[in-house]
Amino acid sequence: MKVTAVIMAGGRGERFWPKxxxxxxKQFLSLTSDGETMIQKTVKRLLPIVAYExxxxxxxxxxxPIICTQLPEIPVSNILAEPVARxxxxxxxxxAAAVNKKYDDAVMIVLPSDHLIKYDELYINTMKHAVKVAQxxxxxxTVGITPTYPETGYGYIKFSTDENDDMGVYKVEKFVEKPCxxxxxxxxxxxxxxxxxxxxxxxxxxxxxNLQKFLPTxxxxxLKIKDSIGTDSYExxxxxxxxxxxxxxxxxxxxxxxxxxxxxxxxxxxxxxxSWLALEKINKTDEYxxxxxxxxxxxxxxxxxxxxxxxxxxxxxxDDIIVVDTDDAILVCDKEHTQEVKKVIENLKICxxxxxx
Amino acid sequence: MKVTAVIMAGGRGERFWPKxxxxxxKQFLSLTSDGETMIQKTVKRLLPIVAYExxxxxxxxxxxPIICTQLPEIPVSNILAEPVARxxxxxxxxxAAAVNKKYDDAVMIVLPSDHLIKYDELYINTMKHAVKVAQxxxxxxTVGITPTYPETGYGYIKFSTDENDDMGVYKVEKFVEKPCxxxxxxxxxxxxxxxxxxxxxxxxxxxxxNLQKFLPTxxxxxLKIKDSIGTDSYExxxxxxxxxxxxxxxxxxxxxxxxxxxxxxxxxxxxxxxSWLALEKINKTDEYxxxxxxxxxxxxxxxxxxxxxxxxxxxxxxDDIIVVDTDDAILVCDKEHTQEVKKVIENLKICxxxxxx
Numbered sequence: 001m002k003v004t005a006v007i008m009a010g011g012r013g014e015r016f017w018p019k020x021x022x023x024x025x026k027q028f029l030s031l032t033s034d035g036e037t038m039i040q041k042t043v044k045r046l047l048p049i050v051a052y053e054x055x056x057x058x059x060x061x062x063x064x065p066i067i068c069t070q071l072p073e074i075p076v077s078n079i080l081a082e083p084v085a086r087x088x089x090x091x092x093x094x095x096a097a098a099v100n101k102k103y104d105d106a107v108m109i110v111l112p113s114d115h116l117i118k119y120d121e122l123y124i125n126t127m128k129h130a131v132k133v134a135q136x137x138x139x140x141x142t143v144g145i146t147p148t149y150p151e152t153g154y155g156y157i158k159f160s161t162d163e164n165d166d167m168g169v170y171k172v173e174k175f176v177e178k179p180c181x182x183x184x185x186x187x188x189x190x191x192x193x194x195x196x197x198x199x200x201x202x203x204x205x206x207x208x209x210n211l212q213k214f215l216p217t218x219x220x221x222x223l224k225i226k227d228s229i230g231t232d233s234y235e236x237x238x239x240x241x242x243x244x245x246x247x248x249x250x251x252x253x254x255x256x257x258x259x260x261x262x263x264x265x266x267x268x269x270x271x272x273x274x275s276w277l278a279l280e281k282i283n284k285t286d287e288y289x290x291x292x293x294x295x296x297x298x299x300x301x302x303x304x305x306x307x308x309x310x311x312x313x314x315x316x317x318x319d320d321i322i323v324v325d326t327d328d329a330i331l332v333c334d335k336e337h338t339q340e341v342k343k344v345i346e347n348l349k350i351c352x353x354x355x356x357x
Numbered sequence: 358m359k360v361t362a363v364i365m366a367g368g369r370g371e372r373f374w375p376k377x378x379x380x381x382x383k384q385f386l387s388l389t390s391d392g393e394t395m396i397q398k399t400v401k402r403l404l405p406i407v408a409y410e411x412x413x414x415x416x417x418x419x420x421x422p423i424i425c426t427q428l429p430e431i432p433v434s435n436i437l438a439e440p441v442a443r444x445x446x447x448x449x450x451x452x453a454a455a456v457n458k459k460y461d462d463a464v465m466i467v468l469p470s471d472h473l474i475k476y477d478e479l480y481i482n483t484m485k486h487a488v489k490v491a492q493x494x495x496x497x498x499t500v501g502i503t504p505t506y507p508e509t510g511y512g513y514i515k516f517s518t519d520e521n522d523d524m525g526v527y528k529v530e531k532f533v534e535k536p537c538x539x540x541x542x543x544x545x546x547x548x549x550x551x552x553x554x555x556x557x558x559x560x561x562x563x564x565x566x567n568l569q570k571f572l573p574t575x576x577x578x579x580l581k582i583k584d585s586i587g588t589d590s591y592e593x594x595x596x597x598x599x600x601x602x603x604x605x606x607x608x609x610x611x612x613x614x615x616x617x618x619x620x621x622x623x624x625x626x627x628x629x630x631x632s633w634l635a636l637e638k639i640n641k642t643d644e645y646x647x648x649x650x651x652x653x654x655x656x657x658x659x660x661x662x663x664x665x666x667x668x669x670x671x672x673x674x675x676d677d678i679i680v681v682d683t684d685d686a687i688l689v690c691d692k693e694h695t696q697e698v699k700k701v702i703e704n705l706k707i708c709x710x711x712x713x714x
Contacts, residue, residue: 018671299700312686312713314375314701317694321678323687329669330682332689337674343656344671356669 001203002106003131005050006095007042009059009067009113010085014345015275015338018329019307022357027114028066031273032282033293038273039113040070048124049131050109056080056098057113058091083239088198089248093211093218094238097226100204107131108207110200110250116282118269126266130201133169133262138206142172142255144194144263145270150184153274155196155251158187159263172261175251194265197272200250210254218245218253275338276322276331279305303335329356358560359463360488362407363452366396366416366424366470367442371702372632372695375686376664379714384471385423388630389639390650395630396470397427405481406488407466413437413455414470415448440596445555446605450568450575451595454583457561464488465564467557467607473639475626483623487558490526490619495563499529499612501551501620502627507541510631512553512608515544516620529618532608551622554629557607567611575602575610632695633679633688636662651682660692686713 013026020026027039036044043055052073059067061081068076080094092110099106109127117123130141144157155177159170175196179187187193211219221241228237255261271278280291280303290298294308301315309325320335333341348356370383377383384396393401400412409430416424418438425433437451449467456463466484474480483500491498501514512534516527532553536544544550568576578598585594612618628635637648637660647655651665658672666682677692690698705713 018669297701297704299697299704300694306689308687311684312375313689314686314698315689316697316701317691318678318689319691321675321689323689325687327668329671330680330687332663332670332672332675332678332680334674334676337657340656340673341671344654344673347654347656 001135002054002103003050003109004054004056004099004103004106005046005109005111006092006099007039007055007057007111007113008088008091009039009057009063010082010091011112011114013114014342017341017345018326018331018356019324023062024066025063025114026273028063028070031279032116033284037070038116039067041116042111042113043071043074045117045120045123046109046111046127049127053078054106056095058082058095060085083242085247086242086245087247088250089211089215089253090218090221090242090245092200092207092250093215093222093245094225096204096207096211097222098229100208101226101229103204105203105205107134107201107203110202112198112272114273115197116269116271116273116278118271118282120268122268123266126264126268127201129167129169130264133264134201134203134206138209138260139202140206140210140255140258140261141169141201142261142263143197143199143201143266145197146265146267147188147193147195150181150188151195152178152181152184154178154272156184156187156193157196157263158193159265161192168265170263170265172255172263175256194263195270196251197266197270198251199266200255207254210258214257215246215248215253218248221245275341276305276324276333277335277338279307305335358492359411359460360407360466361411361413361456361460361463362403362466362468363449363456364396364399364412364414364468364470365445365448366414366420367439367448368469368471370471371699374698374702375681375683375688375713380419381423382420382471383630385420385427388636389473390641394427395473396424398473399468399470400428400431402474402477402480403466403468403484406484410435411463413452415439415452417442440599442604443599443602444604445607446568446572446610447575447578447599447602449557449564449607450572450579450602451582451599453561453564453568454579455586457565458583458586460561462560462562464491464558464560467559469555469629471630472554473626473628473630473635475628475639477625479625480623483621483625484558486524486526487621490621491558491560491563495566495617496559497563497567497612497615497618498526498558499618499620500554500556500558500623502554503622503624504545504550504552507538507545508552509535509538509541511535511629513541513544513550514553514620515550516622518549525622527620527622529612529620532613551620552627553608554623554627555608556623557612564611567615571614572603572605572610575605578602632698633662633681633690634692634695636664662692 013020016026030037056078058080134141158173160173228234285291289303292306295312296306297314299316301318304318305322307324322333324331370377373383387394413435415437487498515530517530585591642648646660649663652669653663654671656673658675662679664681679690681688
């Protein structure tokens with residue numbers, strides 16, 4: 001069966017302000033020294049198992065030109081622009097319509113566009129395995145990540161150790177929301193939980209059955225959209241359907257309710273690059289634990305992240321501080337407060353300073 | 358007797374990098390919200406007791422245009438450019454030559470150009486008092502500052518409580534170098550020490566006698582310079598004399614050796630503005646103790662100093678951090694490490710990045 005990939009690239013990435021902006025979010029930035037952007041890496045990583053013409057990207061209208069520029073190998077007809085953002089369920093339904101139109105049934109590997117993976121080969125092996133499991137019956141497969149510490153910023157997947165194929169595939173018992181630290185520690189110690197990475201593998205036919213069962217409005221819309229693909233009414237149908245769709249995540253809308261959900265535990269150096277802290281995980285640091293890029297002088301500075309833009313940044317006596325310069329804004333943030341970068345954006349919104357968001 | 362003032366304005370002010378540069382040091386910057394530069398404030402403060410035409414400024418050649426621009430009321434002939442820097446003794450000798458040429462004898466109030474004073478009226482009263490004391494015999498008067506905490510960055514003056522005129526004038530027992538913290542605490546508790554502010558008052562004739570006695574080379578040169586003032590040979594004489602002068606401070610060269618040194622204890626809100634920390638002392642801070650200037654958003658930020666230039670600075674979760682943006686460099690510095698800003702400049706020197714120094 002044909003294997004396709006669907007990359008979800010509509011996110012705003014507020015936590016990477018001031019580099020990420022509404023007009024240019026995280027997935028289109030390069031956060032590694034090789035200069036490749038997150039979405040370019042996501043596509044390149046898939047190529048051993050999915051051809052360019054089978055990679056679909058769902059995004060919002062504003063980002064289509066950026067994607068065309070960064071990924072000229074992807075057919076423009078594979079770039080699917082959502083008229084409005086309605087969370088992941090409608091996004092995946094739109095992609096299912098396009099894949100269904102092109103190939104009738106096929107395997108869909110659904111991926112975020114802005115995660116990093118250290119060990120591409122292990123990743124591909126896991127994905128190959130997931131593709132096999134997804135082709136059996138109507139299995140919905142989610143790729144879980146073996147936790148390495150009690151992270152409170154991720155959702156978790158509880159898997160059942162009773163039924164498994166001895167190849168690292170487990171039946172999912174339940175999905176759980178982001179835990180507090182004590183609960184996260186319990187999860188980690190139990191050995192029965194994986195991080196929910198937001199990566200899914202299933203057949204178009206499998207996800208359609210579940211859409212029909214759990215999200216009938218979206219399913220009906222999906223059928224209309226599919227019929228309109230390639231016709232003059234596509235734009236209008238898409239627009240009308242999306243306006244009518246509820247805003248629903250695939251996790252809550254389907255994965256938490258469906259049967260025959262399986263998970264594979266992936267250990268391929270996954271990072272969701274959720275904040276500036278990721279930079280020191282994915283890049284080399286100096287002997288004092290600093291990650292610096294560009295023109296930077298560090299004096300008595302430890303475990304800091306300093307990204308220069310066009311001018312020198314001198315850091316003196318800093319511990320655990322993030323400094324990011326851009327053309328119109330500078331962020332200086334304590335590493336323990338990265339989640340509060342969103343408050344800067346809220347402030348900018350209140351002050352109607354759209355150019356800086 | 359005529360009262361003149363001599364403002365020493367040759368300093369480089371490295372501790373205010375990146376705003377202060379070799380080409381534009383601290384005394385020419387505005388560090389207060391009123392927009393007046395340090396040297397403009399120094400001149401303005403004196404006007405109740407010294408006229409513009411009696412204010413002399415000693416500086417280096419490069420700064421003459423800046424002074425002419427910032428202080429157009431000062432006669433250009435009163436701006437004295439040192440050919441090379443030779444510390445304060447030759448600087449004061451040059452000023453003494455100019456004052457001596459213009460007025461024969463006169464009182465000289467010698468002042469740094471880059472200190473701030475909160476209470477101008479108290480300052481003027483102290484200066485008037487100092488001028489009176491300086492006119493008696495050959496007294497050399499130094500204005501000491503009543504210490505308010507055990508500062509280790511200043512020299513101290515020990516005064517004798519045996520002889521005083523009951524008007525706050527004391528005979529100086531000795532000058533002492535910057536102490537360690539324990540010693541500074543002793544000084545503070547003893548009630549017998551003042552901070553050495555580098556402000557002096559004396560007659561030209563008094564300082565000349567002491568130059569002749571303790572620094573004869575400089576005294577001889579001074580006489581030659583005086584004779585050459587207004588002639589074609591001035592530049593050459595000045596240049597030759599300065600080349601031959603030893604580099605000597607007035608404190609070490611004369612004040613620590615001479616007799617009849619008196620001190621007045623000033624309490625007029627003096628600050629030597631020795632580092633970025635001064636900004637929070639001399640300006641208003643917000644309810645969290647932050648001093649911010651320009652376009653700044655602070656989230657969960659306390660006791661920090663943030664100076665924006667042309668773009669937004671967003672600070673998140675910072676405590677006790679200094680952020681200063683300029684056109685070509687950004688400083689981010691912990692408040693406990695301000696003395697290490699000099700290491701940035703050393704680094705720039707080693708890398709031959711003169712444009713940034």
